[in-house]
Amino acid sequence: MNTQVAIIGAGPSGLLLGQLLAIQGIDSVILERVSGDYVLGRIRAGILERGLVDLVREAGVAERMDREGEVHEGFEISIDGQCAHIDLRALTGGKTVLCYGQTEITRDLMQARSKAGLSTYYEAADVALHDVQSERPWVTFARGDRRYRLNCDYIAGCDGFHGVSRKTIPEDKRTEYEKVYPFGWLGLLSDTPPVADELIYCKSERGFALASRRSATRSRYYLQVPLTDRVENWSDEAFWQELKRRLPATAADKLVTGASLEKSIAPLRSFVCEPMQYGRLFLVGDAAHIVPPTGAKGLNLAASDVAVLYQILTRVYRENDSTCTSRYSEIALRRVWHGERFSWWMSNMLHDFNGYEISGMGDSSFERFMNSELDYYLNSEEGRKVIANQYVGLPFQSLE
Numbered sequence: 329m330n331t332q333v334a335i336i337g338a339g340p341s342g343l344l345l346g347q348l349l350a351i352q353g354i355d356s357v358i359l360e361r362v363s364g365d366y367v368l369g370r371i372r373a374g375i376l377e378r379g380l381v382d383l384v385r386e387a388g389v390a391e392r393m394d395r396e397g398e399v400h401e402g403f404e405i406s407i408d409g410q411c412a413h414i415d416l417r418a419l420t421g422g423k424t425v426l427c428y429g430q431t432e433i434t435r436d437l438m439q440a441r442s443k444a445g446l447s448t449y450y451e452a453a454d455v456a457l458h459d460v461q462s463e464r465p466w467v468t469f470a471r472g473d474r475r476y477r478l479n480c481d482y483i484a485g486c487d488g489f490h491g492v493s494r495k496t497i498p499e500d501k502r503t504e505y506e507k508v509y510p511f512g513w514l515g516l517l518s519d520t521p522p523v524a525d526e527l528i529y530c531k532s533e534r535g536f537a538l539a540s541r542r543s544a545t546r547s548r549y550y551l552q553v554p555l556t557d558r559v560e561n562w563s564d565e566a567f568w569q570e571l572k573r574r575l576p577a578t579a580a581d582k583l584v585t586g587a588s589l590e591k592s593i594a595p596l597r598s599f600v601c602e603p604m605q606y607g608r609l610f611l612v613g614d615a616a617h618i619v620p621p622t623g624a625k626g627l628n629l630a631a632s633d634v635a636v637l638y639q640i641l642t643r644v645y646r647e648n649d650s651t652c653t654s655r656y657s658e659i660a661l662r663r664v665w666h667g668e669r670f671s672w673w674m675s676n677m678l679h680d681f682n683g684y685e686i687s688g689m690g691d692s693s694f695e696r697f698m699n700s701e702l703d704y705y706l707n708s709e710e711g712r713k714v715i716a717n718q719y720v721g722l723p724f725q726s727l728e
């Protein structure tokens with residue numbers, strides 16, 4: 329088989345890139361390790377920045393997102409029950425975010441890809457990348473008993489943190505920056521009315537909690553839990569009880585509980601691989617970087633990578649100009665590090681580090697520093713502006 333761009337991974341990065349390339353008449357084949365249903369079973373991001381929303385529109389897949397997505401003009405930060413409002417629209421000169429599930433964007437992109445008859449191989453096993461430093465890289469994979477070879481011009485490694493693409497770059501040709509946090513987020517999705525119209529990020533003595541939503545009838549909640557906790561040991565009842573204790577009283581009073589549709593624990597990690605390219609292989613999204621979810625940045629950073637690579641490949645194929653390919657990593661990384669820093673900062677301020685071994689984060693003064701940081705940023709207009717402007721997202725980079 330031959331294609332112009334081989335895309336590894338059918339998560340939001342791979343599907344969005346494939347859809348955009350198709351609009352420019354650039355051919356791609358996507359290889360995905362698991363089934364489409366499995367991909368859709370993952371419950372992840374909910375907050376979309378304007379840059380991502382615009383990209384989904386450009387890809388021509390925005391019809392349902394524009395109809396069902398909720399514009400959020402602000403959110404709350406609750407510190408031990410005291411709420412501070414971050415008025416995104418007022419503090420940023422009119423910017424907002426959109427609340428629409430990653431699962432739904434993925435579903436919309438999948439349907440568009442299959443409707444357009446574009447090639448995707450689900451349940452592709454043993455994906456391996458070859459000759460990525462040559463002008464004709466190729467990819468092999470297996471499905472059932474059959475083995476395949478896919479020849480291409482470029483490879484987009486959109487296969488997430490545990491994928492094969494990053495590991496194809498020799499160890500001495502990449503540097504990995506990593507911080508693993510000593511706790512995770514236990515998430516629960518339920519068909520119950522959310523406690524509030526806007527998101528509430530809660531810092532409490534019992535740990536962090538987040539009240540998020542997907543619609544007027546579907547809620548998404550998270551609790552900070554020790555990494556040693558097992559999801560099987562958290563009954564729905566225990567989750568609701570703990571959440572109620574961490575929410576501010578006005579929200580706790582409105583909490584409607586119900587059966588969980590999904591419940592899982594995600595570890596928290598800050599991670600960046602530099603550079604994000606090697607020969608004709610480009611790493612995109614979680615394959616190259618991970619952020620803790622506190623700043624709602626992971627999917628949005630994936631989208632800004634897609635935007636950069638899309639511009640570069642458009643120049644290659646539409647203008648026959650491949651000089652900019654060597655600049656992918658440098659351009660993408662700049663925005664990535666801003667997102668990493670914001671997510672790390674928000675995580676430090678809002679989680680409870682008491683009783684955890686804080687590696688590299690100092691000592692008992694750490695909590696005092698973070699409380700003082702929160703006090704300053706929440707109680708001054710310029711502080712709230714800093715939070716708001718980063719939450720709505722910095723502008724996407726252009727090639728110029």
Ligand code: RFL
Pocket residue numbers: 336337338339340341342359360361362367371372373374375376430452455486487488489490491492513515594612613614615621623624625626627628629630
């Ligand atoms: P994905 O979604 O991990 O997709 C990668 C795909 O590659 C496949 N794959 C392979 N395919 C072929 N061969 C192999 N060897 C392969 N290995 C893996 C996988 O099966 C998968 O289908 O990466 P992508 O596309 O880069 O997307 C990134 C986002 O998923 C991620 O950044 C966000 O979900 C992060 N995130 C959030 N981001 C936001 O911007 N806003 C949020 O509100 C937000 N909330 C969250 C989040 C992530 C969370 N978790 C579970 C980590 C909340 C949570 C709880």
Ligand code: PHB
Pocket residue numbers: 372373374375527538540541548621622623624625
């Ligand atoms: C979510 O709704 O899943 C969500 C929202 C905001 C975050 C993280 C996750 O910061």
